[in-house]
Amino acid sequence: MTRGRRAWGVPATARTTLVALPLIVFVVAGLLAPVLAPADPTANDLAGSLLPPSADHLLGTDQLGRDQLSRILYGARISLAVAAAVLAISLAAGVVVGTVAGYLGGPIDRVISRVIDMAVSLPGMLVALAIIGVRGPGVENLVIAMPLWTWAPYARMARARVAGLRGGPHLDALRLLGAGPARVIGRHLLPPALAPCLVYASTDVGTIVLGVATLSFLGLGIPPPHAEWGQMLIEGRPYLASAWWLAYPPGVAITAVVFASNLLGERLAGGDERPSILRWVLPALRPRRPIAARTAPAGSSATLTAPAAATDAAPAAATDGDAVIRARDLSVCYPHGGGRRRVVAGVSYEVRRGRVLAIVGESGSGKTTAALAPFGLLDPDAVVTGSVTLGAGAGARELVGLPPHERRRVNGRRVGVVFQDSLAALNPLRTVGAHVDEAVGNAGRGGRRAVTRRVTEELLRLAGLPDPAAIAREMPHRLSGGMRQRVQIAIALAGEPEVLVADEPTSALDVTVQARLLDLLGRLRDELAMAMVLVSHDLAVVSRLADSVAVMYAGRVVESGPLATVIENPDHPYTRGLLDAVPRPGAAPGTRFRTMPGRSAAGPDDTGGCAFAPRCPIAVAACAHDRPALEALASAAHRSACSRHPGGTALLPVTARERDGL
Numbered sequence: 001m002t003r004g005r006r007a008w009g010v011p012a013t014a015r016t017t018l019v020a021l022p023l024i025v026f027v028v029a030g031l032l033a034p035v036l037a038p039a040d041p042t043a044n045d046l047a048g049s050l051l052p053p054s055a056d057h058l059l060g061t062d063q064l065g066r067d068q069l070s071r072i073l074y075g076a077r078i079s080l081a082v083a084a085a086v087l088a089i090s091l092a093a094g095v096v097v098g099t100v101a102g103y104l105g106g107p108i109d110r111v112i113s114r115v116i117d118m119a120v121s122l123p124g125m126l127v128a129l130a131i132i133g134v135r136g137p138g139v140e141n142l143v144i145a146m147p148l149w150t151w152a153p154y155a156r157m158a159r160a161r162v163a164g165l166r167g168g169p170h171l172d173a174l175r176l177l178g179a180g181p182a183r184v185i186g187r188h189l190l191p192p193a194l195a196p197c198l199v200y201a202s203t204d205v206g207t208i209v210l211g212v213a214t215l216s217f218l219g220l221g222i223p224p225p226h227a228e229w230g231q232m233l234i235e236g237r238p239y240l241a242s243a244w245w246l247a248y249p250p251g252v253a254i255t256a257v258v259f260a261s262n263l264l265g266e267r268l269a270g271g272d273e274r275p276s277i278l279r280w281v282l283p284a285l286r287p288r289r290p291i292a293a294r295t296a297p298a299g300s301s302a303t304l305t306a307p308a309a310a311t312d313a314a315p316a317a318a319t320d321g322d323a324v325i326r327a328r329d330l331s332v333c334y335p336h337g338g339g340r341r342r343v344v345a346g347v348s349y350e351v352r353r354g355r356v357l358a359i360v361g362e363s364g365s366g367k368t369t370a371a372l373a374p375f376g377l378l379d380p381d382a383v384v385t386g387s388v389t390l391g392a393g394a395g396a397r398e399l400v401g402l403p404p405h406e407r408r409r410v411n412g413r414r415v416g417v418v419f420q421d422s423l424a425a426l427n428p429l430r431t432v433g434a435h436v437d438e439a440v441g442n443a444g445r446g447g448r449r450a451v452t453r454r455v456t457e458e459l460l461r462l463a464g465l466p467d468p469a470a471i472a473r474e475m476p477h478r479l480s481g482g483m484r485q486r487v488q489i490a491i492a493l494a495g496e497p498e499v500l501v502a503d504e505p506t507s508a509l510d511v512t513v514q515a516r517l518l519d520l521l522g523r524l525r526d527e528l529a530m531a532m533v534l535v536s537h538d539l540a541v542v543s544r545l546a547d548s549v550a551v552m553y554a555g556r557v558v559e560s561g562p563l564a565t566v567i568e569n570p571d572h573p574y575t576r577g578l579l580d581a582v583p584r585p586g587a588a589p590g591t592r593f594r595t596m597p598g599r600s601a602a603g604p605d606d607t608g609g610c611a612f613a614p615r616c617p618i619a620v621a622a623c624a625h626d627r628p629a630l631e632a633l634a635s636a637a638h639r640s641a642c643s644r645h646p647g648g649t650a651l652l653p654v655t656a657r658e659r660d661g662l
């Protein structure tokens with residue numbers, strides 16, 4: 001049966017309420033006990049002892065003449081208050097400890113995980129007995145003793161949830177916004193960690209109520225004369241045969257609460273019905289109709305289109321010497337088998353204001369790593385070397401090796417990033433508006449709530465989203481993929497960045513939405529004169545937007561230059577292979593696109609010669625051991641790393657400046 005549907009004509013919410021009804025009744029009864037109870041639950045009346053149920057005493061009286069109904073009502077108050085206190089402590093301690101362990105990972109996580117394992121394996125009731133045995137019975141000691149074993153399952157659940165989220169693009173996006181660990185944990189990891197714990201807590205209510213009753217039954221819980229259900233059970237036990245109304249009502253109350261809490265927990269865990277916070281956390285469990293974008297349709301981006309004019313001609317906003325980002329000899333290593341393995345080697349590029357550099361290559365060629373390395377967005381164990389300068393003159397900043405607190409002043413302000421997986425990059429718990437508000441605040445462009453929201457709506461409008469006020473109130477999963485990418489663009493624009501990095505921004509979208517998004521990026525580039533780095537495996541996509549291109553293979557740039565030159569006169573056999581695999585204008589109907597044989601080589605240092613040689617149709621023996629350098633061709637800006645130069649263009653001598661730039 002589909003979740004949320006009616007069974008026997010009863011809606012899911014009504015069935016959940018029905019299941020939870022005994023719990024709800026006792027919570028309300030406990031809260032209203034001073035109003036509802038007909039008598040003082042501790043007032044003795046020996047003349048009226050052991051009276052059976054009657055109109056005066058609906059549940060009779062006990063051996064001291066105390067009204068049983070009043071004691072049941074006050075018993076609910078005490079049992080559920082202790083359960084609430086124990087749950088609050090266990091939840092808070094467990095979720096915080098588990099979240100910190102899951103977030104930090106490494107040795108701290110391992111130590112905390114062992115402690116959690118030990119706490120879970122302890123016989124909880126024995127621990128509570130030992131502590132109460134030393135400290136004595138009483139509400140306070142119960143509240144101290146019980147969380148000592150009840151916190152551990154929450155910690156385990158929270159740790160598992162956060163460890164699963166730790167490496168996600170959503171956290172990369174937050175780091176990019178300049179969020180510190182406290183903000184990441186507090187705002188973005190605690191809520192999802194809390195969700196499964198809340199489901200478990202609904203079951204735990206019954207366990208704790210039963211535990212309190214058991215301890216009271218053993219004389220170690222709530223001491224007399226307090227009305228407590230376990231206490232009432234022990235007092236009624238000798239009268240089971242003669243005065244059944246003493247032991248049965250508290251027994252029924254305990255059973256009802258335990259059953260209701262277990263059934264409720266089961267329903268919530270099964271996803272049949274969720275309180276609102278869980279609905280935010282697990283949005284995928286409900287079928288949703290994405291809101292359709294209302295922007296005008298555009299043409300397909302599936303064909304390769306060379307720019308009309310040679311792309312050396314800068315857009316109006318750009319002037320020579322406007323380089324906003326310059327990477328020199330950028331390399332990235334990861335720990336590997338006791339040593340290090342380079343995955344990107346000696347990459348150099350520069351992008352000027354109002355220009356777009358596309359980094360293209362097959363999967364695993366290192367394009368994302370080369371594009372994100374300057375901004376500290378790789379895994380923490382990545383070792384980045386070389387130099388990347390952001391800006392020019394007095395505002396220039398070296399990004400490689402920037403300490404985290406200084407990086408926070410760059411990311412989200414001077415640099416914006418659009419990630420490939422828009423759903424993963426956005427927090428499913430927060431509205432679109434909250435995401436953009438945060439980016440606006442971080443960029444120092446916010447103010448009072450209403451002012452920030454106005455800026456947010458302006459950014460959403462700039463990103464081409466219709467009805468920004470309504471979109472701001474939506475949750476990310478309610479939007480289509482194209483709209484979520486526009487939200488990411490709005491977030492990236494919040495700091496009016498000098499550089500926008502878009503990592504495969506359109507690869508999950510259909511061609512029409514892809515084309516609209518690329519047009520939007522092109523418009524923003526022109527209007528805001530940003531430098532853009534566009535990462536893509538698809539030359540057809542980049543041909544729509546890029547001015548220059550760097551083709552990467554096995555962690556190295558193998559060809560670079562103005563887009564029109566590279567497309568019309570490719571030199572490297574790998575670039576030719578990429579071009580042969582996409583539709584080109586003027587291709588005869590029925591033309592078959594060729595795919596390159598073989599698979600991409602693993603890394604830049606895996607072979608002594610040209611990494612592409614094993615797949616190259618024109619390789620000669622020397623290619624296997626001589627690694628060709630990136631050399632300038634007929635135009636100094638067009639460079640290729642192939643010793644055979646199948647483009648047939650003459651080689652120019654390379655100056656030191658040219659060797660370092662595009």
Ligand SMILES: Nc1ncnc2c1ncn2[C@@H]1O[C@H](COP(=O)(O)OP(=O)(O)OP(=O)(O)O)[C@@H](O)[C@H]1O
Nearest residue numbers: 334343361362363364365366367368369370379602
């Ligand atoms: N955390 C990591 N640890 C070790 N190696 C990594 C790590 N991240 C990436 N790599 C390696 O770096 C190389 C380049 O990866 P990268 O993601 O930059 O490639 P890509 O060209 O962007 O591919 P894709 O389009 O599939 O993302 C790959 O060989 C990849 O396995």
